[in-house]
Amino acid sequence: MNKELKNALKESFDIPLPTRKKEFFRNVPKxxxxxxxxxxTQAAYIRKWAWGLSVLIFTIAFIGAGCLKHDxxxxxxxxxxxxxxSVITESGRSENYGMAEFELSTRFSLxxxxxxxxxxxxxxxxxxxxxxxxxxxxxxxxxILQTGVCMACPxxxxxxxxxxxxxxxxxxxxxxxxxGIAVTVSAxxxxxxxxxxxxxxxxxFIWWITAVILFGIGTTKQCYQVVKQTEEFAWNx
Amino acid sequence: xxxxxxxxxDKIYRYCYFKVHQRETAEDLTQETFLRFLDSSDYxxxxxxxxxxxxxxxxxCVDEYRKNKTExxxxxxxEVADNHxxxxxxxxxxxxxxxxxxxxxxxxxxxxRYVNEVPVSVICKLYGISRFAVYRRLSQAAKGLKSKLGxxxxx
Numbered sequence: 001m002n003k004e005l006k007n008a009l010k011e012s013f014d015i016p017l018p019t020r021k022k023e024f025f026r027n028v029p030k031x032x033x034x035x036x037x038x039x040x041t042q043a044a045y046i047r048k049w050a051w052g053l054s055v056l057i058f059t060i061a062f063i064g065a066g067c068l069k070h071d072x073x074x075x076x077x078x079x080x081x082x083x084x085x086s087v088i089t090e091s092g093r094s095e096n097y098g099m100a101e102f103e104l105s106t107r108f109s110l111x112x113x114x115x116x117x118x119x120x121x122x123x124x125x126x127x128x129x130x131x132x133x134x135x136x137x138x139x140x141x142x143x144i145l146q147t148g149v150c151m152a153c154p155x156x157x158x159x160x161x162x163x164x165x166x167x168x169x170x171x172x173x174x175x176x177x178x179x180g181i182a183v184t185v186s187a188x189x190x191x192x193x194x195x196x197x198x199x200x201x202x203x204x205f206i207w208w209i210t211a212v213i214l215f216g217i218g219t220t221k222q223c224y225q226v227v228k229q230t231e232e233f234a235w236n237x
Numbered sequence: 238x239x240x241x242x243x244x245x246x247d248k249i250y251r252y253c254y255f256k257v258h259q260r261e262t263a264e265d266l267t268q269e270t271f272l273r274f275l276d277s278s279d280y281x282x283x284x285x286x287x288x289x290x291x292x293x294x295x296x297x298c299v300d301e302y303r304k305n306k307t308e309x310x311x312x313x314x315x316e317v318a319d320n321h322x323x324x325x326x327x328x329x330x331x332x333x334x335x336x337x338x339x340x341x342x343x344x345x346x347x348x349x350r351y352v353n354e355v356p357v358s359v360i361c362k363l364y365g366i367s368r369f370a371v372y373r374r375l376s377q378a379a380k381g382l383k384s385k386l387g388x389x390x391x392x
């Protein structure tokens with residue numbers, strides 16, 4: 001059917017305009033959404049590189065420990081700060097791009113959006129953690145608990161430092177600072193592992209546990225503060 | 238599927254008007270369609286929203302027809318006969334007359350596909366027929382319309 005006939009067809013189906021449309025859409029009840037559906041929709045907005053990084057770490061661990069039979073604990077724990085970086089940058093993304101106020105005015109509050117994304121990435125990272133522990137245990141003498149603690153420590157330290165940075169600094173400054181923190185923690189982790197392997201060998205295990213507990217408490221507190229701070233944006237509108 | 242409900246309101250209203258030929262009734266049916274659609278959140282995010290919307294509208298129109306079996310007149314047709322040039326008006330009237338000579342089912346199909354721009358996949362599911370059958374019926378309807386109009390006007 002040619003364009004002219006299509007247009008003529010549209011014209012011939014011309015009808016009187018509806019008179020109650022605006023009033024209807026003003027009063028119509030909006031469709032509700034369950035918490036699970038909301039979380040699923042937010043998962044789609046998380047940047048691809050965050051998922052890509054998880055896949056990359058898993059692939060390296062699988063090839064290094066599973067196929068090449070190398071000790072991969074040092075490598076996996078050095079990647080942990082970068083994994084934490086993906087969580088931190090996601091929580092401050094809307095503010096970095098100047099979208100925080102816009103998001104606050106939409107269907108879901110910024111607080112819900114940030115919380116949902118932190119939960120999704122936190123759960124995904126925890127699952128990755130569980131998958132990586134067996135690979136990190138291979139080809140060395142560390143036990144499962146010790147390996148888990150050695151991996152969790154740099155992750156929690158970076159998350160704690162990064163979340164603190166995004167609360168104190170804004171825009172690109174905070175993004176650069178978070179990257180700096182992640183790279184520093186990763187480098188220090190590598191340096192300590194290469195220079196003082198005894199620290200990873202079991203003698204200093206109590207210190208690792210203490211550090212993980214402290215950083216865990218600190219990270220939880222920072223998460224709470226970040227979510228609370230997003231509420232304060234509402235007062236600045 | 239993300240869908241502009243306000244845009245769909247106009248299209249569903251046009252569809253209902255085509256079925257019942259009365260402005261007030263068409264608008265009541267349109268609003269009822271949207272209320273039922275929004276009430277059932279299952280379909281809203283499953284990618285079948287448009288199909289569901291048209292199914293509700295069609296069922297409501299059928300119910301309305303059964304309730305008032307008397308033939309309704311096209312009362313509001315004069316109200317739209319403004320803001321058109323003379324040539325447009327002549328074309329429109331000739332297409333309208335040609336459409337009236339077509340079967341109701343063909344008219345409905347042309348309205349859905351070419352006026353409301355409903356995707357073929359949705360029409361398939363709406364009528365419960367294959368994609369091939371939709372294309373064949375569309376082609377037959379268009380051919381019928383052209384023959385009623387006289388080919389030379391729109392080639």
